[in-house]
Amino acid sequence: MAMASANVLLLPEAGSGHLMSLIEAGKRLLAHGGRGDGEGPAVTVTVLVVRPATSESAAEVDAHVGRVEASGLGVRFHRLPAVEPPPMGCAAGNVQEFKSRYMQLQAPHVRAAAAELGAAALVVDFFATGVLDAAREAGVPTYVYFTSTAALLALMLRLPALEEEVPVDFEEFDGTVDVPGLPPVPAGSLPAFMGRKESPNFKWFVYHGRRFMDADGIIINTVAELEPALLAAIADGRCVPGRTAPPLYPIGPVLDLEDKPSSNARCVRWLDAQPPASVLFLCFGSMGWFDAAKAREVAAGLERSGHRFLWALRGPPAAGTVHPTDASLDELLPEGFLERTKGRGMVWPTWAPQKEILAHAAIGGFVTHCGWNSTLESLWHGVPLVPWPLYAEQRLNAFELVRDMGVAVPLGVDGKRRDSFVEAAELERAVRSLMDDASEVGRKAREKAAEMKAVCRNAVAPGGGSSYAALQRLLGAIRGGFSTMTQ
Numbered sequence: 468m469a470m471a472s473a474n475v476l477l478l479p480e481a482g483s484g485h486l487m488s489l490i491e492a493g494k495r496l497l498a499h500g501g502r503g504d505g506e507g508p509a510v511t512v513t514v515l516v517v518r519p520a521t522s523e524s525a526a527e528v529d530a531h532v533g534r535v536e537a538s539g540l541g542v543r544f545h546r547l548p549a550v551e552p553p554p555m556g557c558a559a560g561n562v563q564e565f566k567s568r569y570m571q572l573q574a575p576h577v578r579a580a581a582a583e584l585g586a587a588a589l590v591v592d593f594f595a596t597g598v599l600d601a602a603r604e605a606g607v608p609t610y611v612y613f614t615s616t617a618a619l620l621a622l623m624l625r626l627p628a629l630e631e632e633v634p635v636d637f638e639e640f641d642g643t644v645d646v647p648g649l650p651p652v653p654a655g656s657l658p659a660f661m662g663r664k665e666s667p668n669f670k671w672f673v674y675h676g677r678r679f680m681d682a683d684g685i686i687i688n689t690v691a692e693l694e695p696a697l698l699a700a701i702a703d704g705r706c707v708p709g710r711t712a713p714p715l716y717p718i719g720p721v722l723d724l725e726d727k728p729s730s731n732a733r734c735v736r737w738l739d740a741q742p743p744a745s746v747l748f749l750c751f752g753s754m755g756w757f758d759a760a761k762a763r764e765v766a767a768g769l770e771r772s773g774h775r776f777l778w779a780l781r782g783p784p785a786a787g788t789v790h791p792t793d794a795s796l797d798e799l800l801p802e803g804f805l806e807r808t809k810g811r812g813m814v815w816p817t818w819a820p821q822k823e824i825l826a827h828a829a830i831g832g833f834v835t836h837c838g839w840n841s842t843l844e845s846l847w848h849g850v851p852l853v854p855w856p857l858y859a860e861q862r863l864n865a866f867e868l869v870r871d872m873g874v875a876v877p878l879g880v881d882g883k884r885r886d887s888f889v890e891a892a893e894l895e896r897a898v899r900s901l902m903d904d905a906s907e908v909g910r911k912a913r914e915k916a917a918e919m920k921a922v923c924r925n926a927v928a929p930g931g932g933s934s935y936a937a938l939q940r941l942l943g944a945i946r947g948g949f950s951t952m953t954q
């Protein structure tokens with residue numbers, strides 16, 4: 468008898484970054500799903516689109532959904548009815564709480580969509596574990612899609628216990644925390660949301676950490692060989708002793724890696740004229756920006772290092788928005804800096820074509836805020852890093868990149884007293900340690916990054932790759948559950 472297609476529903480968080488990552492994962496499910504026993508495809512993928520709470524974010528999401536719809540890739544979209552956002556509103560200090568509560572409010576609509584669309588499985592963003600009960604009531608197997616590292620996942624699984632073990636607020640703690648699979652983590656490398664235990668943001672992360680254990684599986688945007696000890700620790704139950712962890716599916720790197728026509732941006736053309744592996748790229752994600760005090764330190768550090776650089780510099784967001792504005796170079800840079808560094812440096816004051824830049828042969832290093840997507844993009848191209856974490860879980864990523872993976876050289880960032888401030892002399896030192904030919908530390912980081920490039924590429928290779936195999940296992944689990952449901 469012909470088997471129907473298994474419809475996999477994806478529930479991204481209501482913002483474009485996580486939506487893009489989950490859609491990318493959905494495209495892989497479609498590509499791997501192939502044809503079923505009957506006439507149609509083995510799986511179909513439908514994204515449940517949550518209307519973002521701000522018009523800025525809604526416009527981004529609409530544009531992205533429009534692009535994917537127009538691409539004819541076969542990903543379907545189902546817009547969930549509008550929900551009144553939590554009354555507290557979304558401000559800089561309560562982002563995690565707001566996102567989590569807003570996603571929890573979608574639960575009745577998710578249940579209705581699952582019934583209407585005939586869901587074989589639901590895959591939810593990690594901010595959306597609040598819909599797990601509704602999905603269970605609807606009888607739909609539910610997977611969590613984790614957009615960050617196995618290190619953050621292990622830490623989040625440990626959070627309920629850690630909250631008890633550490634007697635004071637983490638912002639007052641100066642010891643180390645045990646995360647199975649990582650060297651002891653200094654308090655200063657813990658994610659920003661862990662400051663005060665009484666804060667709603669922290670409580671929501673504890674909640675999500677607990678709920679991950681109730682999922683039918685955790686799909687994670689990492690590569691088995693990048694974080695082997697952490698994935699083993701989670702799978703062996705060392706993060707939550709006494710309970711069996713849900714199956715893990717490391718399917719990364721989940722990046723939009725399709726060949727795109729060259730953007731022909733002036734900064735990329737400038738790179739064409741630079742020697743191989745000679746240019747340091749600096750870029751700080753979709754939310755990183757600098758004021759004049761920080762920008763001047765960066766400028767002085769780069770100037771003194773003597774190395775070539777391409778610096779994507781952004782200015783503060785306009786009131787009521789989160790995204791940086793294009794930099795006003797006259798206001799942010801020291802006088803004469805552009806003239807003095809002419810020929811060996813370029814400052815790019817707007818959104819940069821980061822993936823194209825990292826793919827360029829002239830790039831030899833990347834000063835990054837350590838967003839996990841940026842990190843994976845860098846490793847995909849074998850570019851070693853200098854970590855300058857700014858927000859979210861990035862301090863933990865920075866620690867792992869230096870201490871565990873060895874693909875980055877350390878940078879002293881004053882996260883406690885001066886809001887991620889870096890002195891010019893410290894930046895100069897770190898740049899030299901990565902980029903100087905004679906630097907032993909730099910040589911090791913370059914070698915490790917080249918190793919990780921091979922690891923990432925092998926992982927997604929058809930047949931033997933670990934991420935390829937994880938996707939096959941995931942599809943097997945979804946199809947297996949589905950055929951039981953439809954019998």
Ligand SMILES: COc1cc(-c2[o+]c3cc(O)cc([O-])c3cc2O[C@@H]2O[C@H](CO)[C@H](O)[C@H](O)[C@H]2O)cc(OC)c1O
Pocket residue numbers: 480481482483484485486562563614615619658660752837838839840858859860861
């Ligand atoms: C991982 O911990 C946090 C992640 C985020 C967060 O949330 C988010 C939600 C969206 O709808 C769109 C996004 O673009 C987005 C981005 C984001 O942070 C970045 O996530 C990346 C992968 O998940 C990456 O790891 C970067 O380091 C993050 O900068 C927000 C947050 O607190 C506000 C977190 O603690």
Ligand SMILES: O=c1ccn([C@@H]2O[C@H](COP(=O)(O)OP(=O)(O)O)[C@@H](O)[C@H]2O)c(=O)[nH]1
Pocket residue numbers: 484750751752753754779817818819820821822837838839840841842844
């Ligand atoms: O000027 C920029 C800044 C960011 N990015 C892209 O935006 C994403 C940033 O994601 P990440 O997880 O690193 O950090 P976030 O912005 O979510 O904090 C990555 O794909 C980058 O390539 C880009 O293309 N140009």
